[in-house]
Amino acid sequence: MHVLIADDEPLARSRLKRLLMETGLNAEVSEAASAAEARNMATNRIPDLVLLDIAMPGEDGLSLAEFFAKLPEPPAVIFVTAYSEHALAAFNVHAVDYLLKPVTTSQLKQSLQRAYQLNRLQKYQSGPSVIRYQQSGLSKSITLDQVLYFSAEDKYVRMYMQGDDVLLDQSLNQLAASYPQLLRIHRQTLINPLHLTAIRHPANNPCLAELAHGRFNLPISRRALSLVKQALNKV
Incomplete structure (x- = not known):
């Protein structure tokens, strides 16, 4: 396996390289200090996995x-960053995961x-997620x-x-891992952003995610509100 670490901070690249070794992954690791350098390296050899700042x-x-996603055989991309606000955008470019620094083994x-x-799975599956x-x-x-949302109920x-x-x-955790395009708006709720039509702001109550033009109005946690706003802007 060939892994490319793209991060402009040398210490961050060194730490990720050490963590990769600690996971037991048998891989050849390359490093790029900029996106331009990573692009050049990929023209010669497309990596299997990219750890990307x-x-x-x-x-x-x-x-x-986005560049990697358009390649004939795109690598798996895991974002490793200090900024939580780009999570939705990361999954929109088909990232496998989004990790916040400092990352543990x-x-x-x-x-x-x-x-x-x-x-x-992608080698055998084509068409829409089922x-x-x-x-x-x-x-x-x-x-x-065709799914509007998922709600946790007991077990x-x-x-x-x-x-x-x-x-x-x-x-919910299994569903979120299998379908990264879903958006967690609350610890008990995952929604399909395709059906998000508005955000309601009732007085003295949590904000609500409106789905299917008012058919459902679901509470949004404070932590998730910024991601829901980003999702609404992309609908």
């Missing part, structure tokens, strides 16, 4: 990720496992773009669709 002199990491190891699983579930003893499936998660809802045996 966002704030770099000149071209930023988000733009570089266990966090990086989990991201590597996720990158491997997604890359293996969710499979059981209803009334029947095995069914639905494309993700299960309820999936709300256009005109129906069903219980799933997956956790």
Whole structure:
């Protein structure tokens, strides 16, 4: 495996290189101090995995990720950054994960496992994301773009669709890992940003995410509000 670390800070690159070794990953590691240098290196050899900072002199990491995503065989991209506000934009350029500095070995190891699983899946899967579930003893499936949101209920998660809802045996964390395009607006709620139509601001109450033009209004945590606003601007 060939891993490219793109970060303008030498100490950050050295630390990531050490963490990679601690995860037990058997890889050849290259380093780039800028997006331009990373582009040049990729023209000679496309990496399998890129650990990518966002704030770099000149071209930023988000733009570089777009470049990687358009390659014939795009690498898996994991953002490693000090800025939390770019998470949604990162997933819009097909990032596998978004880690905040300082990263621990266990966090990086989990991201590597996720990158491997997604890359293996992408080799066999084409077309829209599909969710499979059981209803009334029947095995069914639905494309993700038809799903409005997921809500945690006791030991299960309820999936709300256009005109129906069903219980799933997956956790919200499992769904978020499998479908990074989903947006967590609350510890108990994941929404599909495709159906986000407004943000409501009731007096003296938490802000609400309006889905499907008012059909659902779901509480937004304070921590998630900025990400929801970014998502609304992109709808």
